[in-house]
Amino acid sequence: MSDRSQLISTGEPFKFDQERDTEFERLIKRYPERESMILPALWLTQEQEGWISAEAIAYIADRIGTFASKVFECATFYTMYHLHPMGKYHICVCRTLSCWLRDKQAIVDFLKDEIGIEPGQKSEDGRFSLEEVECLGHCGTAPVVQINGEFHEEMDVEKLKALLAELN
Amino acid sequence: MAEMIKLFVNGNEVEVEAGKNLIDAIGAVGIEIPHLCYHPALGADGNCRMCLVGLEEGGPPLVAACKTPAAEGMKVLLDADHIKKIQHDVLEFQLINHPVDCPVCDQAGECSLQDYYMTYDGQKSRMTVPQVTKSKKMDFGCGVIHDQERCVLCGRCVRFCRQITKTGELGIVNRTDTARVAIFPGRPLDNRYAVNVVDLCPVGAMTSADFRFKQRVWFMKKERGVCHGCSKGCNITIDHNREKDQDDLIYRFRPLFNEQINGYFICDEGRLSYRDENENRLTEARLSKTTMSLDKAVTAGLKEIKRAEGIVILISPDCSLEQMVSVKSLAEELGATLSGFSDGYIKKGDGDDYLIQDDKAANRAGLAALNIDSSQTGFEEALAKAGLLINFNNDLSLFYDESSLKKLFKEKRVIGVTSRNTKLFQMANLVIPVASFTEYSGSIISCDNILQTFNRAITKNDTLVDICEVASLFGGPLKTDRDRYDELKKIVVSLNDFDPDTIPATGLKLT
Numbered sequence A: 001m002s003d004r005s006q007l008i009s010t011g012e013p014f015k016f017d018q019e020r021d022t023e024f025e026r027l028i029k030r031y032p033e034r035e036s037m038i039l040p041a042l043w044l045t046q047e048q049e050g051w052i053s054a055e056a057i058a059y060i061a062d063r064i065g066t067f068a069s070k071v072f073e074c075a076t077f078y079t080m081y082h083l084h085p086m087g088k089y090h091i092c093v094c095r096t097l098s099c100w101l102r103d104k105q106a107i108v109d110f111l112k113d114e115i116g117i118e119p120g121q122k123s124e125d126g127r128f129s130l131e132e133v134e135c136l137g138h139c140g141t142a143p144v145v146q147i148n149g150e151f152h153e154e155m156d157v158e159k160l161k162a163l164l165a166e167l168n
Numbered sequence B: 001m002a003e004m005i006k007l008f009v010n011g012n013e014v015e016v017e018a019g020k021n022l023i024d025a026i027g028a029v030g031i032e033i034p035h036l037c038y039h040p041a042l043g044a045d046g047n048c049r050m051c052l053v054g055l056e057e058g059g060p061p062l063v064a065a066c067k068t069p070a071a072e073g074m075k076v077l078l079d080a081d082h083i084k085k086i087q088h089d090v091l092e093f094q095l096i097n098h099p100v101d102c103p104v105c106d107q108a109g110e111c112s113l114q115d116y117y118m119t120y121d122g123q124k125s126r127m128t129v130p131q132v133t134k135s136k137k138m139d140f141g142c143g144v145i146h147d148q149e150r151c152v153l154c155g156r157c158v159r160f161c162r163q164i165t166k167t168g169e170l171g172i173v174n175r176t177d178t179a180r181v182a183i184f185p186g187r188p189l190d191n192r193y194a195v196n197v198v199d200l201c202p203v204g205a206m207t208s209a210d211f212r213f214k215q216r217v218w219f220m221k222k223e224r225g226v227c228h229g230c231s232k233g234c235n236i237t238i239d240h241n242r243e244k245d246q247d248d249l250i251y252r253f254r255p256l257f258n259e260q261i262n263g264y265f266i267c268d269e270g271r272l273s274y275r276d277e278n279e280n281r282l283t284e285a286r287l288s289k290t291t292m293s294l295d296k297a298v299t300a301g302l303k304e305i306k307r308a309e310g311i312v313i314l315i316s317p318d319c320s321l322e323q324m325v326s327v328k329s330l331a332e333e334l335g336a337t338l339s340g341f342s343d344g345y346i347k348k349g350d351g352d353d354y355l356i357q358d359d360k361a362a363n364r365a366g367l368a369a370l371n372i373d374s375s376q377t378g379f380e381e382a383l384a385k386a387g388l389l390i391n392f393n394n395d396l397s398l399f400y401d402e403s404s405l406k407k408l409f410k411e412k413r414v415i416g417v418t419s420r421n422t423k424l425f426q427m428a429n430l431v432i433p434v435a436s437f438t439e440y441s442g443s444i445i446s447c448d449n450i451l452q453t454f455n456r457a458i459t460k461n462d463t464l465v466d467i468c469e470v471a472s473l474f475g476g477p478l479k480t481d482r483d484r485y486d487e488l489k490k491i492v493v494s495l496n497d498f499d500p501d502t503i504p505a506t507g508l509k510l511t
């Protein structure tokens, strides 16, 4: 784990777009405590912007009516939240047991070669970022790759090649 | 009286209070259970595991003492080998990334981690990999400097800001060995009790910008005191030291637990008010521009009194009951009008619903108990007719600006009997320096009508007299502590049954 507490500031105020705003209001009714909205609100932000800025964290805290320190805690605790901009295509490769045993390494090595980046990095043209993640919960169909949140199961290098070719 | 129960610690029977957790219950009879995250004001969090103890028979064999209520017949194990091993192991974890910079750490000497290491661990580090490094000096605001590397992540500071001040500035960010305490960028500590996190922190991770590097704690002497910053009367520990060739100086005030007054905390302003005890003090008597001995000044004062046509005596609402009653008797003796006018001490709207009061006077209730008139008209009308004002440490400049003061004092003689060398007292014709509240013993009544006594904590190289003494030198009839107390008892009915020695250390709620 690395230090995730150095937040990036955009210098621009953040706010939910119309769609997320509506979704926020729909979801918050589910919870007896407004603070329970911290995680969903972080997701909404990431969906909207691809990552979560310092301004977004302050916005979420104020919108929910909780301490910024609490949203800060959650955002830095869960590695699934991106605290800096990712590539246009963010590729996650599962590195937990099942996927490891079914040769996730071949996939990672291929991607390293193909895109020219290490896990944790973003390609220079900003098209790709790569990350190794813990169990994605689809162990039965390992190895699993996730691209922008979409699951691709029983992956191998051939399938991945085809998949990348489809991306623009 | 709380209900008592019997339980066993390491096979020995002890009697403890029911309804407390094991740390507090057993701690009260002098048996320590090491703990880092638990604090009685913040409750049990259960995150540090330092407090694990064994239970024989019934229940789980191992429990967190902070989360376990003391129960009748419980068999608590503290000295078994497996418990000692746990304590050692928990400490070894804590110390993996700890910088152990005790030689330059303010907390050394009053650090739980240091003490526990000496008591429960004492082993060499087995770590061969480089330590995780973090920030060593972060300005969190409000005079709190944070060292992330020393932090044991007990969360006390975080819980204080969430539960007590409800301002929530602090959080623990990241996780695993990169976890650390942080403020959200741009939202630093911003509450009037913030420096309490320094006292709460069991290690040297939270330090006070004011106190940092000033003293090693073991050189300081500690005395109980009562803060005079406002009418709440919070209990404090006065940490002071006389360094070689220097005067006895106060280095910090810290909160002292008093359940019925301030609990475990004090406000930051009160904490820093120790500075007024060290700085800007009046130390020499002076007539116009000539400094002189106390004797000579008293003689000069007596001359003024003799000459005066009409005297007003003004007393500070910070004075002790003993001082008030001495000055009151003096006023009666001299046929002077006595006033406790001090509206300037009241800062409307400044107080909160926790400790801080609007009224910055420590003993206004004392004025009332002694029937001393405090009205503005009373004071101004009497002064208009008088030729001499004797001001016992009352800071009139809190109410009047300079030009109003000049008008007020026009064609009057003014004697200032004061601990402070301020503009106001520079306007007086004669000034006599007196002791400040850390340098005398006395009693005061708080805004909650609690009577508290306190003893002299500081002895200056050149000791200054108490206001009681000056009142007596000016011809006041009360000469001894006994005289003063007997007089007090005559006036204040609720003191009838009490003597200074029988007033409990934690204060006496007057009815």
Ligand code: SF4
Pocket: B150, B151, B152, B153, B154, B155, B156, B157, B158, B181, B200, B201, B202, B203, B205, B206
């Ligand atoms: S700074 Fe001190 S009080 Fe706060 S979590 Fe760290 S060790 Fe505990």
Ligand code: SF4
Pocket: B227, B228, B229, B230, B231, B232, B233, B234, B262, B266, B267, B268, B269, B270, B271, B355, B356, B357
């Ligand atoms: S609340 Fe008042 S009495 Fe208590 S520490 Fe602060 S100033 Fe002193």
Ligand code: FES
Pocket: A094, A095, A096, A097, A098, A099, A100, A134, A135, A136, A137, A138, A139, A142, A143, A144
């Ligand atoms: S181990 Fe990869 S999805 Fe569970």
Ligand code: FES
Pocket: B034, B035, B036, B037, B038, B045, B046, B047, B048, B049, B050, B051, B052, B064, B065, B066, B067
């Ligand atoms: S004091 Fe019990 S777990 Fe920390």
